[in-house]
């Protein structure tokens with residue numbers, strides 16, 4: 328693709344992110360793929376998210392149970408649920424999966440962060456399946472996401488770790504060791520019985536599959552934290568309620584109830600007891616950077632609306648003509664640019680780790696085997712067997728180092744807390760400058776102000792993310808440990 332063939336968004340992106348322009352010189356095919364994905368997200372944002380943002384926000388304030396399935400189907404036509412599904416399965420995730428996802432999320436969230444979260448919740452839910460322990464489910468669940476889009480009935484996922492008695496505590500090993508855990512997964516013949524509650528789960532009401540972390544012994548949560556896949560039609564699973572939300576209303580935050588939900592052994596992702604490393608820290612190492620992109624996206628939305636407001640006359644004057652306003656605009660633009668740099672530092676480093684996994688020749692060779700063979704009973708049984716699980720763990724250790732993963736977690740936490748705090752400041756400043764007068768632009772900025780708050784809370788509060796960064800960079804007291812093969 329030549330530069331002239333890019334849309335206005337593609338060209339703007341290259342102008343505003345010189346690192347991408349440079350990378351494009353070295354790897355035109357890879358970066359053009361990123362640009363294509365970002366352009367698709369920008370088109371969805373412009374044609375569908377932006378026009379619906381205010382209306383959907385107001386409707387869901389009145390009726391928090393409402394959910395816009397039509398919009399989900401539209402997002403499916405743009406293939407937005409396949410952003411994290413590996414290309415070998417027909418998805419969009421390739422070598423620059425995190426960079427494309429981060430920049431794409433920024434585009435959607437610049438129009439509406441609630442709609443962005445409604446889409447991104449599936450990506451987050453799918454993340455634990457992307458680890459080698461999740462490979463038995465690639466040809467079934469992940470492919471179902473791709474096929475759901477093709478059929479016009481998207482398959483959604485969600486990620487459930489938070490419990491009523493443990494939020495911050497489940498996101499960090501030292502805290503989990505002392506956490507008061509309510510949910511338990513008791514081992515029974517052929518699998519586990521899950522009992523308890525999860526809360527605040529984004530997209531949890533609509534998800535067909537959920538990746539859920541639970542302790543198999545509530546008195547030893549750190550040692551027994553395990554990742555399970557739950558299907559919504561499993562007996563005993565229900566969604567008693569959704570929250571009445573202040574912001575990001577387009578995406579439900581649901582409470583989940585597990586009453587003797589039987590989860591078969593094959594639905595344990597990786598090893599029992601490896602939940603902190605593979606279900607939390609490795610996932611956060613990938614996903615916190617994109618949450619930073621939610622922040623840069625919201626801040627971009629604020630700036631766009633603020634500019635449009637400032638160009639209009641208010642009380643006989645155009646604010647844009649005042650130097651103090653021009654300086655405010657320059658400050659907002661500088662903060663956004665600075666934080667997009669942090670997000671890109673994370674995503675490009677992440678693509679070196681995760682992207683390498685996806686395009687690795689060994690991985691490609693595995694997926695060159697005919698699909699019927701991959702779905703066959705003996706092959707699936709091998710993947711689920713002890714030697715199969717040990718082979719997955721070995722593969723991961725061969726391709727990724729604990730140092731790389733730990734470093735990535737630090738970059739992810741830094742991008743997350745810095746960008747979301749920045750977005751909160753930008754929204755707050757813009758709203759103050761706009762004053763009380765009503766306008767569409769002001770209503771959009773006011774919505775951004777409400778939308779941004781939760782970005783400082785989910786995926787680890789910003790306090791926790793600061794501590795995570797400090798523990799890795801200065802104390803050396805936090806490390807992502809990869810699973811050891813068990814024979």
Ligand SMILES: Cc1cc2nc3c(=O)[nH]c(=O)nc-3n(C[C@H](O)[C@H](O)[C@H](O)COP(=O)(O)OP(=O)(O)OC[C@H]3O[C@@H](n4cnc5c(N)ncnc54)[C@H](O)[C@@H]3O)c2cc1C
Nearest residue numbers: 486487488489494495527528529580781785786787788790
């Ligand atoms: C809208 C929304 C969507 C969400 N989506 C999901 C989802 O999809 N999946 C999911 O599993 N969870 C989700 N969450 C949960 C979210 O991750 C938690 O709310 C978050 O981790 C904080 O946990 P908590 O609410 O229990 O607060 P607490 O952990 O009780 O924290 C309260 C305050 O104390 C501070 N604090 C706590 N412990 C410490 C400490 N040791 N040191 C310093 N400060 C500390 C926190 O930073 C915070 O300021 C969502 C939450 C919301 C609000």
